[in-house]
Amino acid sequence: MAAHKHYTGLITRYRDRLPISDDTRIISLNEGNTPMIKLENIPRLIGKDVTIYVKFEGLNPTGSFKDRGMTMAVTKAVEDGSQAIICASTGNTSASAAAYAARAGIKAFVLIPEGKIALGKLAQTLMYDAKIIQIQGNFDQGMEIVKQIVEHAPVTIVNSINPFRLEGQKTASFEIIDDLGTAPDYHCLPVGNAGNISAYWKGYKEYSISTENHPAVTNKRPVMCGYQAAGAAPFVAGHMIDNPETVATAIRIGRPQSWDFAWAAQKESGGWFNKFSDDEILAAQKLLSQHEGIFCEPASATSLAGALHDLKHGNIPEGSTIVCTLTGNGIKDPDIAIKQCADAKPITIEASLDAVKRAILDSI
Ligand code: F0G
Numbered sequence: 001m002a003a004h005k006h007y008t009g010l011i012t013r014y015r016d017r018l019p020i021s022d023d024t025r026i027i028s029l030n031e032g033n034t035p036m037i038k039l040e041n042i043p044r045l046i047g048k049d050v051t052i053y054v055k056f057e058g059l060n061p062t063g064s065f066k067d068r069g070m071t072m073a074v075t076k077a078v079e080d081g082s083q084a085i086i087c088a089s090t091g092n093t094s095a096s097a098a099a100y101a102a103r104a105g106i107k108a109f110v111l112i113p114e115g116k117i118a119l120g121k122l123a124q125t126l127m128y129d130a131k132i133i134q135i136q137g138n139f140d141q142g143m144e145i146v147k148q149i150v151e152h153a154p155v156t157i158v159n160s161i162n163p164f165r166l167e168g169q170k171t172a173s174f175e176i177i178d179d180l181g182t183a184p185d186y187h188c189l190p191v192g193n194a195g196n197i198s199a200y201w202k203g204y205k206e207y208s209i210s211t212e213n214h215p216a217v218t219n220k221r222p223v224m225c226g227y228q229a230a231g232a233a234p235f236v237a238g239h240m241i242d243n244p245e246t247v248a249t250a251i252r253i254g255r256p257q258s259w260d261f262a263w264a265a266q267k268e269s270g271g272w273f274n275k276f277s278d279d280e281i282l283a284a285q286k287l288l289s290q291h292e293g294i295f296c297e298p299a300s301a302t303s304l305a306g307a308l309h310d311l312k313h314g315n316i317p318e319g320s321t322i323v324c325t326l327t328g329n330g331i332k333d334p335d336i337a338i339k340q341c342a343d344a345k346p347i348t349i350e351a352s353l354d355a356v357k358r359a360i361l362d363s364i
Contacts, residue, residue: 007033010171011071016211017174018072018167027074027104031060031067032171036179036323041291048311051321053184054288054304055176058296058329062124065169065196065327066096069160072168074100077156083107086155088142090192090250091121092328097158098130109155111135111142116249118297118333138244139193140255160195161257169196173203174217176323183207183220185320190302190327191226191235191262191273192251198261200224200325201269222323224271226262227306229299233275235262247278247336250299250328272315276305282340284308285330295330295337303327
């Protein structure tokens with residue numbers, strides 16, 4: 001009988017392009033290998049001849065793209081003998097760190113801004129049994145504390161300032177090129193701490209370099225478009241900001257750690273940054289759910305809000321192939337979703353055939 005081969009995660013798949021040795025114990029939850037879904041209805045609705053794919057990173061094991069970086073960061077932390085990891089987080093990094101720590105059998109400490117992380121992310125992080133430390137401050141303040149704490153406690157930082165995080169995350173670009181056979185013309189991403197846009201750009205650049213077991217794949221590179229929430233848009237302002245504010249709590253960040261890398265991605269790719277209001281972000285989130293059946297979290301929809309804006313204003317020409325990364329799953333933030341649909345409340349009726357029949361005929 002032929003050996004049964006199943007997908008075992010991005011480190012195994014792209015091992016020759018990652019800093020992993022043969023005897024490294026790999027901490028994996030079979031992350032990566034996420035679908036590229038071609039939008040079928042939205043291009044028609046906006047009347048544009050364009051090909052838009054969404055890379056649905058919300059289908060990773062903990063529901064966000066963070067798992068790509070975390071499998072690498074935790075694998076390397078364990079290889080290094082670390083017994084505990086730490087991160088500051090707006091929610092997704094903490095959930096991912098907690099899950100991979102559980103898998104590895106080590107401890108996770110997470111610093112989160114009190115009252116500012118989505119309910120699903122809190123629930124996950126509790127279930128994975130991390131030590132949750134809520135601070136009376138925002139992500140940027142948490143990040144500053146985490147950077148200092150490593151001098152005082154035996155913990156490994158697994159925020160994206162840990163270079164292994166970007167190593168793992170760059171594999172998303174490899175997958176896109178493997179799927180499309182080449183890079184897209186434009187790549188649209190939400191930008192918060194700016195690790196992800198930096199990692200994608202690294203991945204696109206590296207896939208034109210041959211490795212021992214893996215030939216160079218393409219020289220083509222996309223234009224990188226980084227989109228922020230209007231109240232948390234330091235790249236659009238051109239400087240770090242205090243007191244960032246947005247409904248998209250995942251990207252409620254004013255002092256991005258990968259500042260220089262992200263500017264390099266923008267400049268080298270001929271791309272740009274732009275910002276969108278909370279209303280525009282939520283409208284894109286709803287559009288995607290209603291017309292494509294794809295439910296991402298608010299921050300993730302910023303990539304589509306940006307792509308649609310830049311198509312409308314001619315910054316992205318018709319005929320282009322665009323990839324929008326949907327960074328996290330919509331189920332993570334039930335509060336915002338339910339609030340958005342306040343006018344579509346479920347109806348309650350008696351439990352009879354007649355009542356249900358009337359309810360259906362009334363809405364046809
Ligand atoms: N989208 C989601 C859903 C996120 O959780 C984040 C970042 C981003 C986009 C932005 O990515 O920071 O690489 O520019 N979340 C971090 C966290 C900050 O703590 O979960 P970035």
